[in-house]
Every structure is written in structure tokens, then in C-alpha cells.
Amino acid sequence: MPTAIHRAALAIAGLAFLAMPARAEAPVPRIAKGTLYETVRADLSALGWRPSPAAAEQSGCSIGREDVCKRYPEAEFCSGTGMGACGFLWSKNNTLIQVRTVGEDPAALTLQAIACRAGCRAR
Numbered sequence: 001m002p003t004a005i006h007r008a009a010l011a012i013a014g015l016a017f018l019a020m021p022a023r024a025e026a027p028v029p030r031i032a033k034g035t036l037y038e039t040v041r042a043d044l045s046a047l048g049w050r051p052s053p054a055a056a057e058q059s060g061c062s063i064g065r066e067d068v069c070k071r072y073p074e075a076e077f078c079s080g081t082g083m084g085a086c087g088f089l090w091s092k093n094n095t096l097i098q099v100r101t102v103g104e105d106p107a108a109l110t111l112q113a114i115a116c117r118a119g120c121r122a123r
Contacts, residue, residue, distance in 0.1 A: 037111060050091055051088070060076060072088060074089055083102040086109060088100075
């Protein structure tokens, strides 16, 4: 049978849980197409987004694009052909987005699109 101390501790724990902020879905950020990825990274970070650790675990950089994956641990894939398309994963709360870029030079990748991967809400 719980004592008064146990009941008080449970009540305090319950109040602490209720006071915790909900981890709501985040809207997909809007950043202008053609923006340098370095700027996109800074903008996302300023908005509370973080590089997703899942990307590093499943990196799909093509031979010759390892420099991109080394420079950006959030890289999910990077193509060695065509326009040099790359995808980067970012997360915030329960939301996962993919940032797609094009370009050959890792320092000059430009934004093509930002797309929801999971848990996004409409604007």
C-alpha cells in the first residue's frame, strides 16, 4: 500500500509530466531555391532544426562524392553523375525533412527543394 510520501512523489511526477512541452510536428521550412547549402544549414539551425543522425548511418554517397558525406554528416545520398544531386536529412521534434541540392563542389551546392519525410504539418 503506497505511503503518503509515495503518493506525493507520484503527484509531483505527474505534474512535471504535464508541464513538459508537447513535441509537435514542425512545418517544412521555406527557403529560396538556389540558396547555397551552407546558408541553408545556417538557416535551418537558427530555426531549431538539427542534422539527422540517421543520415550518417545510411549514407549513400557515390564514389567520387565522399567529400560531400565527409563535410556534411547529414548527407543521405549524393550522386556522382548528372547534376550531382544530393539529399540531406534534418529533424526537429517529430518531423524529418530532406533537403535536396545540386552541384559538384561541396562548398557550392545549391538548394533545389525541401520535402517532408515524416511527421510534417501543413503551413
